[in-house]
Amino acid sequence: MRRLxxxxxxxxxxxxxxxxxxxEAQVAVAANFAEPxxxxxxxxxxTTGHTLKVSTGASGAFYTQIKNGAPFDVFLSADNERPxxxxxxxxxxxxxxxxxxxxxxxxxxxxxxxxxxxxxVLKAADLGKVAFANPKTAPYGAAAxxxxxxxxxxxxxxxxxxxxxxxxxxxxxxxxxxxxxGFVAMSQVLEGGQLKAGSMWVIPQTHxxxxxxxxxxxxxxxxxxxAKALLKLLQSPNIKDLIRSYGYEL
Numbered sequence: 001m002r003r004l005x006x007x008x009x010x011x012x013x014x015x016x017x018x019x020x021x022x023x024e025a026q027v028a029v030a031a032n033f034a035e036p037x038x039x040x041x042x043x044x045x046x047t048t049g050h051t052l053k054v055s056t057g058a059s060g061a062f063y064t065q066i067k068n069g070a071p072f073d074v075f076l077s078a079d080n081e082r083p084x085x086x087x088x089x090x091x092x093x094x095x096x097x098x099x100x101x102x103x104x105x106x107x108x109x110x111x112x113x114x115x116x117x118x119x120x121v122l123k124a125a126d127l128g129k130v131a132f133a134n135p136k137t138a139p140y141g142a143a144a145x146x147x148x149x150x151x152x153x154x155x156x157x158x159x160x161x162x163x164x165x166x167x168x169x170x171x172x173x174x175x176x177x178x179x180x181x182g183f184v185a186m187s188q189v190l191e192g193g194q195l196k197a198g199s200m201w202v203i204p205q206t207h208x209x210x211x212x213x214x215x216x217x218x219x220x221x222x223x224x225x226x227a228k229a230l231l232k233l234l235q236s237p238n239i240k241d242l243i244r245s246y247g248y249e250l
Contacts, residue, residue, distance in 0.1 A: 022049035025226035026071055028062040029054055030078035030213065031168030032103055032140060032185035036246050037076070043242075044233055050226035058166040060137030066091055066218065073221025074230055076100065076213070078167070079139040083216040096217035100234045101248035103211035104186040105143045107201040110175055115199040121181060122153055128180030129162045131173040140167045143208035144183035150207045186247030193245050213248075 029037050034056045041052040055062075055072075063082040066072055067089065075092070077083050080099065086092040107122070109115045121127060133141030141163075148154050162179050164170030167188070174182035183203075189196055215234060221227035233239055240250050 021225075022051065023224055023226035024051045024053055025073040025221060025224050025230060026053045027055070027074045027076065027227075027230065028066065028070070028072040029056045029076045030059045030062075031056045031138075031166040031171075032078055032187050033076055033101070033213070034168060035187060036243055036248075039242055040230070040233065040239060043239065044226070044230055047233075048226075048229050050229050052226065052230065056166075056168060058134065058137040059139060060134075061166070071220060072218055073224045073227035074215065075218055076215045077139075078103065078211065078213050080212040080214040083214040086216060086218070091219055093217040093219060093222055096231065097214050098231075098235065099212050099250075100215045101213045101243050101250060103140065103213055104205070104247050104249070105140060105147065105183060105203045105208060105211065106186045106189060107181055107203060108171075108174055108184050108189050108198060109181045109200070110177065110198040112197075112199055115181055115201050117201055119151070119201040119203065121201075122151065122157065127160060129173075129178065130157055130160045131162050131164060131170045131179035131182030131184075133164050133167045133170045133183070137165065138167050138170075139211055139213075140183065140185055141170070143211055146208040147183065147203055190245075190247045193247075 037054055045051050059078040059082050075083060083097050107115055107119055115121050132144040135141040135145045148157055162173055164173055167185050170182050171184045171188045173179040189200055217227055217231055
């Protein structure tokens with residue numbers, strides 16, 4: 001009994017120590033990465049005890065919020081420009097920025113068979129609303145506009161466009177049927193490497209500039225162990241494989 005009591009005491013002390021060492025990081029995450037970050041947060045908590053408080057949205061909006069003092073520890077952007085700008089602004093820790101994923105743009109419809117593998121639906125006479133993200137704040141929206149220009153469809157499609165403030169809102173326009181098709185991130189429509197529902201055209205990456213997504217440790221997170229553990233985890237082989245499963249390149 002005395003030995004059992006000692007074991008319980010040791011176990012309790014270990015749990016208390018682990019709890020005391022665990023930290024929480026506030027993370028600003030580009031909306032296209034909303035699903036992967038859930039899985040990554042679960043791995044982080046299981047392996048380190050650290051937890052994440054995740055906010056998702058448009059990268060441009062997050063940049064403005066961080067400039068205005070928003071209390072984020074880490075920024076996972078949908079581009080490389082805004083993390084670099086935060087470095088120049090003195091709001092990010094030098095030497096911590098790296099590319100965690102390169103995104104892919106797709107044209108998607110919730111309806112099976114609606115989108116062909118060449119994107120010819122964009123020229124269809126019965127084409128309805130076309131959703132895209134705000135190109136000023138969402139890199140995937142800027143990429144969508146490059147595709148429209150590349151295809152010479154700007155004049156024809158402009159009257160049909162419906163704009164989301166983030167790629168997350170854009171996806172919901174299509175998912176709920178408020179848009180016929182939409183330019184969304186491949187990561188939003190894949191699960192386990194397979195299309196979850198509907199139909200899509202994987203847009204050739206020659207049609208738009210590379211969507212290089214950078215992560216950076218912000219000044220507020222300099223002493224946050226959860227923030228630093230997250231950035232380390234993002235660069236581990238197993239997590240890289242997980243990110244690839246959502247259709248990203250590395």
